[in-house]
Each structure stands twice: as C-alpha cells, then as structure tokens.
Amino acid sequence: MAGKSKIEWCTDTWNPIVGCSVTSPGCTNCYAMSMARRIEAMQPGSHYAGTTQVVKGNPVWTGKVALAPEHILTQPLSWRRGRKIFVNSMGDLFHEDVTDEWIDCVFAVMALAPHHTFQVLTKRAARMRAYMSDPSVVRRVYELACDMAVAMRLAVVLIADPAHDKFAPPGVRIRLGLWPLPKVWLGVSAEDQRRADERVPDLLATPAAVRFVSAEPLLGQLVFRQWLSFDQPCRGCGYAGALGGAFPRRDAQCPRCGIIHTTIDWIIVGGESGPGARPMHPDWARAIRDRCATAGVPFFFKQWGEWAPPSVLFADTLANCRLQARAEANPSLVHVFPDGLNMGRIGKRSAGRLLDGREHNGMPEMRS
Numbered sequence: 491m492a493g494k495s496k497i498e499w500c501t502d503t504w505n506p507i508v509g510c511s512v513t514s515p516g517c518t519n520c521y522a523m524s525m526a527r528r529i530e531a532m533q534p535g536s537h538y539a540g541t542t543q544v545v546k547g548n549p550v551w552t553g554k555v556a557l558a559p560e561h562i563l564t565q566p567l568s569w570r571r572g573r574k575i576f577v578n579s580m581g582d583l584f585h586e587d588v589t590d591e592w593i594d595c596v597f598a599v600m601a602l603a604p605h606h607t608f609q610v611l612t613k614r615a616a617r618m619r620a621y622m623s624d625p626s627v628v629r630r631v632y633e634l635a636c637d638m639a640v641a642m643r644l645a646v647v648l649i650a651d652p653a654h655d656k657f658a659p660p661g662v663r664i665r666l667g668l669w670p671l672p673k674v675w676l677g678v679s680a681e682d683q684r685r686a687d688e689r690v691p692d693l694l695a696t697p698a699a700v701r702f703v704s705a706e707p708l709l710g711q712l713v714f715r716q717w718l719s720f721d722q723p724c725r726g727c728g729y730a731g732a733l734g735g736a737f738p739r740r741d742a743q744c745p746r747c748g749i750i751h752t753t754i755d756w757i758i759v760g761g762e763s764g765p766g767a768r769p770m771h772p773d774w775a776r777a778i779r780d781r782c783a784t785a786g787v788p789f790f791f792k793q794w795g796e797w798a799p800p801s802v803l804f805a806d807t808l809a810n811c812r813l814q815a816r817a818e819a820n821p822s823l824v825h826v827f828p829d830g831l832n833m834g835r836i837g838k839r840s841a842g843r844l845l846d847g848r849e850h851n852g853m854p855e856m857r858s
C-alpha cells in the first residue's frame with residue numbers, strides 16, 4: 491500500500507511499517523484494519539500476513555506489526571518529484587511493538603529524501619516525544635542514512651550541516667540536513683478533549699519542524715485551550731515579560747526558565763466515514779476553525795464523513811425541519827443531537843467537504 495492517495499491533505503501514502511492495535515475511541519472504525527484484511531487476502535504471504543483476524547464477522551488488528559520489504563521501505567527515494575507523503579496510513583509508526591531500529595530506518599529514508607514532505611501521524615504521542623528527544627537518535631539515523639546512501643549509490647546532496655559530517659563514512663561526501671528534519675511534520679490524532687489533553691502536551695514537547703493535530707474522526711467538542719495562544723504567561727514559570735505575557739509567534743524561549751514556547755502549526759478536522767460512522771456536530775468544527783483563525787493557525791476541513799448537516803442536504807432555511815420529516819420516515823438515516831440539530835446519513839461522497847459553504851484548505855508554510 492503505497493503511492494497516490496485520495497486523502498485530501500497529502501499526495502501519497504507510504505507504509506514502511508504495517509499493523510496496529512486499537513488504543514482509543516477514534517480507532518473503533520479504523521479503515522486501515524479493513525484495508526489490511528483485504529490486502530492479506532489478496533497478497534497471502536506478504537508482510538501484512540497475521541496483522542488482522544476476523545472477530546464476529548469484522549476484521550480487527552491482532553497487534554502484530556511488520557516492517558515492509560526493502561523495496562517499499564526505500565520507495566520515496568525512487569520518487570523524483572517532491573511529494574507530500576502520509577507516513578504509515580496502515581498503522582502507527584510509534585506503536586509500542588515497533589522497535590526503535592525500525593523507526594530509525596524510516597527516519598533514515600526521510601533524511602535521504604528532503605525533496606519530499608513527510609507527514610507522520612500518531613496516537614502514541616508519548617512514544618514519539620521520547621523517541622524524538624533521545625539524543626542518540628540523530629547519530630543512529632544519520633549513520634544509517636549514510637550506510638543506505640552508500641549501499642544504494644545515491645547521489646545525495648542535502649542541506650549542509652557540518653556538525654553531522656562526522657557520521658559519514660571516510661571518503662564519502664554525504665551531507666545530511668538539520669535535526670529535527672525540516673521536511674518531516676509530526677502530528678497527533680485527537681478525537682475528543684480527553685485524548686487532546688493527553689496527547690497535545692507531548693506533541694508540543696516533541697522536537698519537530700512542524701507540529702500538527704488531526705481531529706478526525708471528531709467525536710465531541712474539542713477546545714484547544716492555551717495550545718494556540720501566544721499571549722499568555724510562560725507555561726513553565728509564569729513569567730509575563732515586558733509585553734504582558736505576549737510571546738512571539740512560535741518557538742520563543744522564556745528568558746527566565748528557558749522553556750521553548752512551541753505551538754500547534756496546523757489543525758485538520760474531519761468527520762467519520764464508513765459503516766458505523768459517528769456524526770460530527772458542525773459547531774465542533776466551527777469552533778476549531780474560528781479559534782485557528784484568531785490564532786493565525788492554518789485550518790484544514792477534510793470531510794463531513796458519512797453524516798452531513800441540514801444545510802448540505804437542503805438549500806433553504808427549513809433544512810432542519812425537512813431532515814426531521816425524513817427521520818420520521820426512516821430514523822436510521824437521521825441522527826438528532828441534543829440541541830435538536832438533525833444530521834443526515836448521505837455518505838461521504840455526497841456530504842463533501844464544505845463547511846459553511848466553502849472549502850478550508852489551510853496548510854503550514856514550509857520553513858527552511
């Protein structure tokens with residue numbers, strides 16, 4: 491499973507590691523489980539073998555994770571033009587059973603392909619933070635990248651950072667980029683407030699060029715609290731500074747305690763699709779969109795998913811009432827939120843991705 495993707499915020503997917511296990515409510519209808527099951531059936535003996543099993547008629551992960559064969563592992567190196575690559579759509583790179591050595595391999599490939607942008611998304615934020623904060627990782631990754639470049643006879647011309655020249659084998663001119671890798675975006679999934687409260691602080695403490703949150707499937711109201719604010723006192727020591735607490739846009743260091751004030755650089759919101767999908771109240775998405783607008787953070791509205799609000803189905807002010815009438819005829823096609831808003835089950839394609847009549851395609855600016 492690699493190559494062109496229909497996911498709106500990337501161009502390609504790349505799956506160097508496959509397999510996973512459910513970890514929170516956002517995993518309940520994990521599309522990757524069903525897809526992995528299909529691949530297992532179509533490609534018996536592949537590295538997907540044993541990653542899923544059927545329980546009560548449904549495919550579920552077994553918890554087995556597997557490293558892809560070399561031609562898949564090194565696939566981005568053969569893509570000449572720069573792509574936006576979602577890494578590991580068929581699992582979680584920071585799953586507890588994925589070894590550090592495997593993650594090193596993935597980062598080594600990413601280090602060797604700085605013409606691509608890599609988007610890594612995890613629900614294991616604490617593991618990602620620990621891995622990225624380990625001072626020995628940069629050495630391991632760059633040594634591995636050098637070995638790969640030599641073995642594959644790659645003509646590597648990368649952003650120079652002389653500090654890393656020492657990792658290259660004698661006589662080999664390979665210059666590797668900065669760490670953390672400038673074209674690797676690291677993100678966490680957060681489907682509700684509890685998961686955001688657990689994962690976003692780890693994300694913000696993770697060394698990364700770009701940090702993002704995917705609130706998909708969004709299962710409840712999610713307030714991004716102080717994570718998008720720049721005008722608050724230092725989170726570490728309370729220092730308010732001469733400007734009454736305003737820290738610059740990102741990565742500003744508190745002059746008193748030294749904490750780096752990182753922020754979220756990008757937020758994706760989406761509803762759930764597929765059988766058993768749960769509806770997303772439009773106000774949950776609107777609140778995040780408006781908060782992003784205030785903070786100047788790019789916002790991407792990916793999709794409604796299976797369920798759409800009345801305005802997507804009917805173009806008049808009686809849309810909610812019309813959906814109510816539909817509910818009386820066929821209750822399974824309508825979901826009623828406690829505030830009386832009706833959502834219609836019309837399928838992902840028909841529901842589309844317009845929020846209040848327009849697309850929201852915000853993306854982080856590329857930083858060098």
Ligand code: SF4
Pocket residue numbers: 510511512513514516517520521522523551579580581582613
């Ligand atoms: S972490 Fe991702 S891949 Fe793993 S079960 Fe959950 S949704 Fe699926």
